[in-house]
Amino acid sequence: MxxxxxxxxxxxxxxxxxxxxGEIVLSSRIRLARNIMELPFPYLASDSQTxxxxxxxxQVSAKLSDELGDIEFLRMSEIPSLQRQVLVExxxxxxxxxxxxxxxxVMLRFDQAVSIMINEEDHLRIQCLLPGLQLEQAFExxxxxxxxxxxxxNYAYDEQWGFLTVCPTNVGTGLRASVMVHLPALTLxxxxxxVLSAIAQVGLAVRGLYGEGTExxxxxxxxxxxxxxxxxxxxxxxxxxxVTMQIVEQESSARQLLLxxxxxxxxxRVNRSFGVLSHARxxxxxxxxxxxxxxxxxxxxxxxxxxxxxxxxxxxxxLRPACLQTEAGRELDGMERDRERARLIRQRLGMENQ
Amino acid sequence: xxxxxCQKKPATVHLTQIINHEQNVQHLCEQCxxxxxxxxxxxxxPFSIQNLLTGLMNMETSPAGQVVYQGKIQCENCGxxxxxxxxxxxxxxxxxxxxxxxRLLPLMRRIHxxxxxxxxxxxxxxxxxxxxxxIDELRLHLQASIxxxxxxxxxxxxxxxxxxxxxxxxxxxK
Numbered sequence: 249m250x251x252x253x254x255x256x257x258x259x260x261x262x263x264x265x266x267x268x269x270g271e272i273v274l275s276s277r278i279r280l281a282r283n284i285m286e287l288p289f290p291y292l293a294s295d296s297q298t299x300x301x302x303x304x305x306x307q308v309s310a311k312l313s314d315e316l317g318d319i320e321f322l323r324m325s326e327i328p329s330l331q332r333q334v335l336v337e338x339x340x341x342x343x344x345x346x347x348x349x350x351x352x353x354v355m356l357r358f359d360q361a362v363s364i365m366i367n368e369e370d371h372l373r374i375q376c377l378l379p380g381l382q383l384e385q386a387f388e389x390x391x392x393x394x395x396x397x398x399x400x401x402n403y404a405y406d407e408q409w410g411f412l413t414v415c416p417t418n419v420g421t422g423l424r425a426s427v428m429v430h431l432p433a434l435t436l437x438x439x440x441x442x443v444l445s446a447i448a449q450v451g452l453a454v455r456g457l458y459g460e461g462t463e464x465x466x467x468x469x470x471x472x473x474x475x476x477x478x479x480x481x482x483x484x485x486x487x488x489x490x491v492t493m494q495i496v497e498q499e500s501s502a503r504q505l506l507l508x509x510x511x512x513x514x515x516x517r518v519n520r521s522f523g524v525l526s527h528a529r530x531x532x533x534x535x536x537x538x539x540x541x542x543x544x545x546x547x548x549x550x551x552x553x554x555x556x557x558x559x560x561x562x563x564x565x566x567l568r569p570a571c572l573q574t575e576a577g578r579e580l581d582g583m584e585r586d587r588e589r590a591r592l593i594r595q596r597l598g599m600e601n602q
Numbered sequence: 603x604x605x606x607x608c609q610k611k612p613a614t615v616h617l618t619q620i621i622n623h624e625q626n627v628q629h630l631c632e633q634c635x636x637x638x639x640x641x642x643x644x645x646x647x648p649f650s651i652q653n654l655l656t657g658l659m660n661m662e663t664s665p666a667g668q669v670v671y672q673g674k675i676q677c678e679n680c681g682x683x684x685x686x687x688x689x690x691x692x693x694x695x696x697x698x699x700x701x702x703x704x705r706l707l708p709l710m711r712r713i714h715x716x717x718x719x720x721x722x723x724x725x726x727x728x729x730x731x732x733x734x735x736x737i738d739e740l741r742l743h744l745q746a747s748i749x750x751x752x753x754x755x756x757x758x759x760x761x762x763x764x765x766x767x768x769x770x771x772x773x774x775x776k
Contacts, residue, residue, distance in 0.1 A: 283696055284696075286696055288694055289692070289693065292694045394722075398725060399726070403726075403727045406700070407719070407728075410719025410722075411724075413693075414693055419699075420714065420719045420721060475714045476714065477717070478715060478718060581614045
């Protein structure tokens with residue numbers, strides 16, 4: 249492996265700092281799906297055909313190195329499996345890129361805000377992931393890379409269907425915009441289901457933390473557009489932005505309500521969770537996420553002061569199996585993970601205390 | 603505790619099965635559990651978009667009962683047949699879109715509620731499209747200026763359209 253820049257568990261752009269409306273919106277993501285004209289899509293392509301995509305991308309990066317910035321080209325086959333998993337846990341690559349390896353690779357920018365997946369479901373998936381509510385900025389950034397690649401690659405594009413993709417659900421803009429929001433107060437006030445079903449009614453998809461088909465853990469919800477054809481990129485982004493702002497308002501007023509009507513009860517709850525996290529010896533990831541959600545709410549509302557708000561984002565990645573094992577420097581079985589997870593949390597919370 | 607099957611790796615999956623009131627507990631490592639296929643470790647949901655697409659496409663064909671021509675449609679570039687596309691819900695290459703033609707219209711309408719891309723036009727691949735869109739736009743301006751009786755402006759726009767159609771520079775965009 250060339251070096252281990254992307255492989256460490258900390259320090260991805262989206263995990264650092266909070267960004268606009270960062271109390272509720274943890275991150276914003278833009279993904280553009282692109283394919284090369286006439287070349288069979290990765291799942292159907294021959295070894296030499298998928299390799300030719302890598303080759304083309306390498307040529308592009310050599311030619312446009314100034315404009316592309318500090319980007320590293322990493323083949324999946326050259327990255328040890330644990331470290332591939334770390335990239336997944338940091339949301340920099342998809343589980344699919346790891347699972348179905350058709351000469352898959354990733355181009356990773358030094359700050360890890362931009363990652364370009366090669367030979368995933370589509371030939372190219374350009375992703376930009378930023379902290380807070382920064383959909384426009386993430387789109388501009390991804391779009392800039394798209395423009396650069398288009399100069400050199402023969403994109404599959406059709407006047408009627410737009411950008412042609414493997415799955416008909418991505419055709420048109422090839423754009424998937426999503427935000428990750430933390431909604432503890434809407435959950436506590438039992439409004440969450442009403443809000444989530446309203447989101448679904450305006451054509452947006454609601455998912456759990458780890459993508460399609462996953463349940464909601466730690467009050468973290470991903471919201472994304474479903475329609476990619478018949479709307480422009482700006483419409484899609486603006487629509488999601490508008491809905492997200494509405495959710496931010498709803499969550500904020502639910503938080504205010506909780507504070508006004510039951511400050512002591514809320515403070516007790518979040519500080520109890522803080523206590524458990526600070527002292528537990530075994531911790532499953534589900535329990536950790538639920539307690540961290542409480543602690544983060546407590547921090548946001550000034551009920552817990554000695555901990556940085558970023559603890560949630562940082563730990564939600566650090567506590568996942570591959571990151572945990574990377575930190576520990578060895579493979580861990582289930583029980584050892586729970587022990588290591590509890591230790592890491594205590595350490596982080598303790599460090600913050602000093 | 604070691605995995606019951608391979609006796610090598612630590613057992614991290616503890617599988618309890620209750621079949622006809624009989625409880626059976628197994629201790630396996632992740633790899634053996636996966637091979638046993640008892641447990642779905644993948645993040646991908648068991649019921650995928652592909653299943654839904656297949657349903658949508660079958661709805662298009664079965665009510666009319668005309669499936670006669672289905673198997674014969676094939677993309678000459680990648681070899682994927684329309685019937686295969688129906689099963690897996692994925693295109694094989696960019697040419698499939700052209701080769702499957704109008705059959706895609708109802709499918710796309712169901713998924714997106716639209717059959718026309720209105721977003722970004724890439725510079726190189728969409729050169730012709732871009733030109734056509736700016737000509738269309740100019741025509742609208744032309745009509746508007748005629749309606750306002752601004753004939754000098756109309757003449758200017760007309761010349762612009764003419765030069766675009768002759769393959770000249772897109773002066774409008776500048």
